[in-house]
Amino acid sequence: MERFDAAVIGGGLLGCFAARELSRRKLDIALLEAREDVCTGISRANTAVVYPGYDHEPGTLKAEMTVRANAAFDRLCKELDVPFSRCGSLMLSFGPRADAVLRNKLQNGEANGVPGLRLLDAERVYAMEPGLAPGLRHALFSPTAGTVNPWQLGIAACENAVHNGVQLRLNTKVEALHRDAEGYLLETDRGSIRTRAVINCAGLAAHWVQELLFPPSVRIVPTAGDYLVLDKNSVGKPTHILEYEPEEKVKGLTVVPTVEGSLLLGPFERDNTLDYATTEGGLFWVREQASRLLPGLDLDGTIRSFAAVRPNPEQMDGRSIHSFCIEHPAERFWSLIGIKTPGLTCARELGQYVAAALARELHAEENKAFDPIRRAIPKAHVLSFDERRKLAAAEADYGEIICCCEDVTRAEVLEAIRRGACTVDGVKRRVGTGMGCCQGARCEQKIAALLSEALRMPESAVTKDGKGTERIYNGAC
Amino acid sequence: MEHVKLLIVGAGAAGLSAALSAWDAGCRDILLADRSAIPGGVLPQCIHRGFGLTAFGEELSGPEYTERLLAALAGTGVRLSLGTEVLSVSHDKAAVLSRRGCVSRVRFERLILASGCREKSIGALPVAGTRPAGIFTAGQAQEMINLRHQNPGREVLILGSGDLGMIMARRFSLEGKHVIAVLEQGETYGGMARNYHRCMEAYHIPLCCRMTVREIHGQGRISGVTAEHLDSGEREYIACDTLVTALGLIPERALVRELDASPWLSLAGNCCRVHDIVDSAASQAQRVGHEAGASLS
Numbered sequence A: 001m002e003r004f005d006a007a008v009i010g011g012g013l014l015g016c017f018a019a020r021e022l023s024r025r026k027l028d029i030a031l032l033e034a035r036e037d038v039c040t041g042i043s044r045a046n047t048a049v050v051y052p053g054y055d056h057e058p059g060t061l062k063a064e065m066t067v068r069a070n071a072a073f074d075r076l077c078k079e080l081d082v083p084f085s086r087c088g089s090l091m092l093s094f095g096p097r098a099d100a101v102l103r104n105k106l107q108n109g110e111a112n113g114v115p116g117l118r119l120l121d122a123e124r125v126y127a128m129e130p131g132l133a134p135g136l137r138h139a140l141f142s143p144t145a146g147t148v149n150p151w152q153l154g155i156a157a158c159e160n161a162v163h164n165g166v167q168l169r170l171n172t173k174v175e176a177l178h179r180d181a182e183g184y185l186l187e188t189d190r191g192s193i194r195t196r197a198v199i200n201c202a203g204l205a206a207h208w209v210q211e212l213l214f215p216p217s218v219r220i221v222p223t224a225g226d227y228l229v230l231d232k233n234s235v236g237k238p239t240h241i242l243e244y245e246p247e248e249k250v251k252g253l254t255v256v257p258t259v260e261g262s263l264l265l266g267p268f269e270r271d272n273t274l275d276y277a278t279t280e281g282g283l284f285w286v287r288e289q290a291s292r293l294l295p296g297l298d299l300d301g302t303i304r305s306f307a308a309v310r311p312n313p314e315q316m317d318g319r320s321i322h323s324f325c326i327e328h329p330a331e332r333f334w335s336l337i338g339i340k341t342p343g344l345t346c347a348r349e350l351g352q353y354v355a356a357a358l359a360r361e362l363h364a365e366e367n368k369a370f371d372p373i374r375r376a377i378p379k380a381h382v383l384s385f386d387e388r389r390k391l392a393a394a395e396a397d398y399g400e401i402i403c404c405c406e407d408v409t410r411a412e413v414l415e416a417i418r419r420g421a422c423t424v425d426g427v428k429r430r431v432g433t434g435m436g437c438c439q440g441a442r443c444e445q446k447i448a449a450l451l452s453e454a455l456r457m458p459e460s461a462v463t464k465d466g467k468g469t470e471r472i473y474n475g476a477c
Numbered sequence B: 001m002e003h004v005k006l007l008i009v010g011a012g013a014a015g016l017s018a019a020l021s022a023w024d025a026g027c028r029d030i031l032l033a034d035r036s037a038i039p040g041g042v043l044p045q046c047i048h049r050g051f052g053l054t055a056f057g058e059e060l061s062g063p064e065y066t067e068r069l070l071a072a073l074a075g076t077g078v079r080l081s082l083g084t085e086v087l088s089v090s091h092d093k094a095a096v097l098s099r100r101g102c103v104s105r106v107r108f109e110r111l112i113l114a115s116g117c118r119e120k121s122i123g124a125l126p127v128a129g130t131r132p133a134g135i136f137t138a139g140q141a142q143e144m145i146n147l148r149h150q151n152p153g154r155e156v157l158i159l160g161s162g163d164l165g166m167i168m169a170r171r172f173s174l175e176g177k178h179v180i181a182v183l184e185q186g187e188t189y190g191g192m193a194r195n196y197h198r199c200m201e202a203y204h205i206p207l208c209c210r211m212t213v214r215e216i217h218g219q220g221r222i223s224g225v226t227a228e229h230l231d232s233g234e235r236e237y238i239a240c241d242t243l244v245t246a247l248g249l250i251p252e253r254a255l256v257r258e259l260d261a262s263p264w265l266s267l268a269g270n271c272c273r274v275h276d277i278v279d280s281a282a283s284q285a286q287r288v289g290h291e292a293g294a295s296l297s
Helices: A013-022 A061-071 A073-080 A096-112 A122-128 A150-163 A203-211 A280-293 A347-362 A385-394 A410-418 A424-431 A444-454 B013-024 B062-074 B138-147 B163-174 B193-203 B278-296
Strands: A002-009 A029-032 A089-093 A118-121 A138-142 A146-148 A167-169 A174-179 A184-188 A191-200 A218-230 A241-245 A254-257 A263-270 A302-315 A326-330 A333-336 A401-403 B002-009 B030-033 B049-051 B079-081 B085-090 B094-099 B102-113 B117-119 B135-137 B155-159 B178-184 B207-209 B211-217 B224-229 B235-239 B242-245 B249-251 B265-267
Touching: A002 A013, A002 A184, A002 A347, A013 A029, A013 A150, A013 A191, A013 A347, A029 A150, A029 A191, A061 A073, A061 A096, A061 A347, A073 A146, A073 A150, A089 A096, A089 A122, A096 A118, A096 A138, A096 A241, A118 A122, A122 A138, A146 A150, A150 A167, A150 A347, A150 A424, A191 A203, A191 A347, A203 A218, A203 A302, A203 A333, A218 A280, A241 A280, A263 A280, A280 A302, A326 A347, A333 A347, A385 B094, A385 B102, A401 A410, A401 A444, A410 A424, A410 A444, A424 A444, A444 B138, B002 B013, B002 B085, B002 B278, B013 B030, B013 B062, B013 B102, B013 B278, B049 B062, B049 B193, B102 B278, B117 B138, B135 B138, B138 B163, B138 B242, B155 B163, B155 B211, B163 B178, B163 B193, B163 B242, B178 B211, B265 B278
Parallel strands: A002 A029, A002 A191, A029 A167, A089 A241, A191 A333, B002 B030, B002 B102, B030 B079, B102 B265, B135 B242, B155 B178, B155 B242, B178 B207
Antiparallel strands: A089 A138, A118 A138, A174 A184, A184 A191, A218 A263, A218 A302, A241 A254, A254 A263, A326 A333, B085 B094, B094 B102, B117 B249, B211 B224, B224 B235
């Protein structure tokens, strides 16, 4: 039986960071993921905003952690070699109710220590975002807000964790948990694992994992959100994150110019559902809100719609939990249950928090060999001509373009596969293939062929996104 | 830095035709670049007949049409560079080319863009639902069946009755698959009458006009769609394991998006405007090629 000091259950953004932060200590660590790849659940669909920290009440863990995480984000993304755009955000008010909300957020933000927050008058805002609809009153400008690609960040953290000795176990689903004097016994569909400690980061299943061993204490009520993505070449794109604060007390539209250059619009929120299917009403709402807020935005540039699901934690009696729900039901067992916004912003801080707590319980020593640096897959399209010429001369695959919309080379695709991509979407998450205007129509075939060749599997076994999504029809449905 | 008089981007029917005409007009320094490993653009995967009635006076298949153009090209000194992506074109009349092992900059005097079109994807439509496997553009399905000998699916619903949609309806039927229907938003089929008769009627494939897809169902693989009758607003569930989208073609001009109209830049074939038949794309490209070639001879 395999033995570890700590097992992290769930290879999403949080699990990857928990494992990475744990690997700063001298511990044998396993990261268990039920699916074929990391970051395939909640982490793959998100508003992608790194929040400045004015949304939370002063003195709360969320407020304190968000402000700290935001300030450290440049350094984190530099360590992990992940693109981060500190584009700033504008929270937009068109009426008296929203004005009051903005003032309240400004106050919160100042009390939380958010740097650079300013309430701007309309003239100033139109100068920054000329495409905004008329009638604007004020905007709360937050220069420290930014955007990052959530799955790229998670995958980078995972790679760095593995680089620092974490054992990644994919296709390994935890089915039962036992506790004894020695620690915990995890029964998985790939055999049993002994561990002294557990960090449960199982996302939408985190409460179930905890309930394998402990009485229910928190439940997850999922909400879904519908989003649209506009191509990077769409006309009328804003340059800041826009958060529209409507006069009605509903959640307004958020507009995010992503690090890839595309524009993300959404979410239309739907309560109490686990459904990843977008709704007509939701897509209509997003389109309508977008054209009202940005009349010049060309929605013909729409290339994709998708739904995200977030886990909202509730007490068993139905009261909602506003703080981060970090559970500690027994010694050396920690759970992150129902971590939603600002979970992306605080992913590293949350990982650090549970890792530090666990390290104390395990009396773990510092891992002096810990290396925080991870190098991304070199991207040809960001290079200068000369750099690109030299790279292609040295490595022929860097000259061959596989995804022509996003300019991704064969070398990048092969490196993505070498680093763990085993599906068409796994390649997409690592190197951005298929994210452009043709949405993979022109490159999917080539990527499937490369996966088949590199992983020595028949092309008929290549999937879009894991089991059951075979690209070639096999009659199994 | 390499220098050519005429750079042509895209070696489909338009690019090949433009190159031949430019050569005939006297230009002796032509580079024809195409991203694909085989020339002909979309023609090699169009194995049905119906091409070349105007240009060659007979009905050819796509591969045959390509062979005719390549045979003519072999008698010229046009340099054909396959597997070559043109990454960018700049105002100073230079292009960056990328192929296996080589990224280079090429100076040119004239540029003909013959990059064809791309297919509109389902993501561009406000269609709700899941994003399962089993959804292909018509061109993707055509490539899978005709060039890769792969099976995209068995119970096939086709959205869009342009020529490509109807041709793929027949193609699936010939493969022994069940084409449930071709859905069309308009009052009648979108493509040419001859394709309707040859591809739809002859194979008894139902054309459902004034209908569209509103929602996609299925976890893993597509299991069906919610379709709407646009006039009555009535909806129905149609079970399928494959959805083929023929939503129309968008002229592919990404390469020259940031360039203003320049006297040295011409558009040939479908990237200029979408032509119904190859012959007319080719003949427009010939005119463009001739003009450019004559100016450079």
